Amino acid sequence: xxxxxxxxxxxxxxxxxxxxxxxxxxxxxxxxxxxxxxxxxxxxxxxxxxxxxxxxxxxxxxxxxxxxxxxxxxxxxxxxxxxxxxxxxxxxxxxxxxxxxxxxxxxxxxxxxxxxxxxxxxxxxxxxxxxxxxxxxxxxxxxxxxxxxxxxxxxxxxxxxxxxxxxxxxxxxxxxxxxxxxxxxxxxxxxxxxxxxxxxxxxxxxxxxxxxxxxxxxxxxxxxxxxxxxxxxxxxxxxxxxxxxxxxxxxxxxxxxxxxxxxxxxxxxxxxxxxxxxxxxxxxxxxxxxxxxxxxxxxxxxxxxxxxxxxxxxxxxxxxxxxxxxxxxxxxxxxxxxxxxxxxxxxxxxxxxxxxxxxxxxxxxxxxxxxxxxxxxxxxxxxxxxxxxxxxxxxxxxxxxxxxxxxxxxxxxxxxxxxxxxxxxxxxxxxxxxxxxxxxxxxxxxxxxxxxxxxxxxxxxxxxxxxxxxxxxxxxxxxxxxx
Numbered sequence: 001x002x003x004x005x006x007x008x009x010x011x012x013x014x015x016x017x018x019x020x021x022x023x024x025x026x027x028x029x030x031x032x033x034x035x036x037x038x039x040x041x042x043x044x045x046x047x048x049x050x051x052x053x054x055x056x057x058x059x060x061x062x063x064x065x066x067x068x069x070x071x072x073x074x075x076x077x078x079x080x081x082x083x084x085x086x087x088x089x090x091x092x093x094x095x096x097x098x099x100x101x102x103x104x105x106x107x108x109x110x111x112x113x114x115x116x117x118x119x120x121x122x123x124x125x126x127x128x129x130x131x132x133x134x135x136x137x138x139x140x141x142x143x144x145x146x147x148x149x150x151x152x153x154x155x156x157x158x159x160x161x162x163x164x165x166x167x168x169x170x171x172x173x174x175x176x177x178x179x180x181x182x183x184x185x186x187x188x189x190x191x192x193x194x195x196x197x198x199x200x201x202x203x204x205x206x207x208x209x210x211x212x213x214x215x216x217x218x219x220x221x222x223x224x225x226x227x228x229x230x231x232x233x234x235x236x237x238x239x240x241x242x243x244x245x246x247x248x249x250x251x252x253x254x255x256x257x258x259x260x261x262x263x264x265x266x267x268x269x270x271x272x273x274x275x276x277x278x279x280x281x282x283x284x285x286x287x288x289x290x291x292x293x294x295x296x297x298x299x300x301x302x303x304x305x306x307x308x309x310x311x312x313x314x315x316x317x318x319x320x321x322x323x324x325x326x327x328x329x330x331x332x333x334x335x336x337x338x339x340x341x342x343x344x345x346x347x348x349x350x351x352x353x354x355x356x357x358x359x360x361x362x363x364x365x366x367x368x369x370x371x372x373x374x375x376x377x378x379x380x381x382x383x384x385x386x387x388x389x390x391x392x393x394x395x396x397x398x399x400x401x402x403x404x405x406x407x408x409x410x411x412x413x414x415x416x417x418x419x420x421x422x423x424x425x426x427x428x429x430x431x432x433x434x435x436x437x438x439x440x441x442x443x444x445x446x447x448x449x450x451x452x453x454x455x456x457x458x459x460x461x462x463x464x465x466x467x468x469x470x471x472x473x474x475x476x477x478x479x480x481x482x483x
Contacts, residue, residue: 132214
């Protein structure tokens, strides 16, 4: 284990975090907030900077590192970032409990959007900004952000991007890893700015437009108002957010094709066709189900489209109390929680690519069973899938199910029914935010004990990093020299 590299990288990440804390500090000054808020961000920034600088002074005798170090440094980075980012909330007493603040920021950076706050509107502008800005930073990935701005990125840093980027496979857009990170963030920032401008032109205040754009880009879901998006009661705002959530759930590699003037290749994406088909079918089925109740036709399509876009993108914005919808519609939403967005996007969930591969693997197995002597090939995105990738997808599913079951058992200690336990884990492990039952769109996570809040915080980080980095971090063999 190259512990020198881990300390060096963590130090750089903490110094970057210290710099980012200056943004809410500026917001605090602009809105002439109390000296307590200003001191909270300034003091935390200075402490974080000092600790980061001390760690980054580590002498690197060996600059190369491997997957084990990459997974470890990514996991530790997300835990430390959530830890230090929570301090301003505690110092300002806007979230007095450190465990609550840690939960809130773990939820923010993992773009989950689950909250312990009973009154969001009581927060100051700077705290609201910091809370939503964490979505923007965490959406594409904290370490990817670091690789994009650091002057040099070693070739071994591919292990970091593999650990932080979502999906079963990872591929560089260009030969240089740092250039890949910068391209991704350029596309990401551009779409965020377009969303911001559209929301502002739709009539929202500029500050709220910024925060909702952060949440949409990171598919996070922290709102500015207590009722999420419902209080705006604007069809235009809902459509902007719905389209935005879907766009940010699409693989950013496809947007790069537009960047290099090869937009026609997007139409060949098998995962994109499945993703859009799932959305269309879900909206149609839920709309029909709602129309059969007391819903009007226009409201049924309006609410179902927004909710489907919010759930499948794992954003978590809400305009309707979908936990009061018919059981059929609720079950579809639960399925969408597990599907999630596309690989290489800011969305959570299992990812459409894994679902598609699992379907293809299962169908190939059926064919193989019918004709044992037949060689069944699996094609995906125009390429032949080898057994290694198939085994990787199946292994991930098995580990995911085990983690999910264990988490449900733990959460069941403090939930009244199976739906609430199941939904709580689905909402946090898949980085969605609101679920059903006691964590529905009109509820929050404040009622859980400190132990469960810490447990769910790590579940959110585990879900964002797609399980394996966190397992490797806590595996005893990871830290043994002979390993």
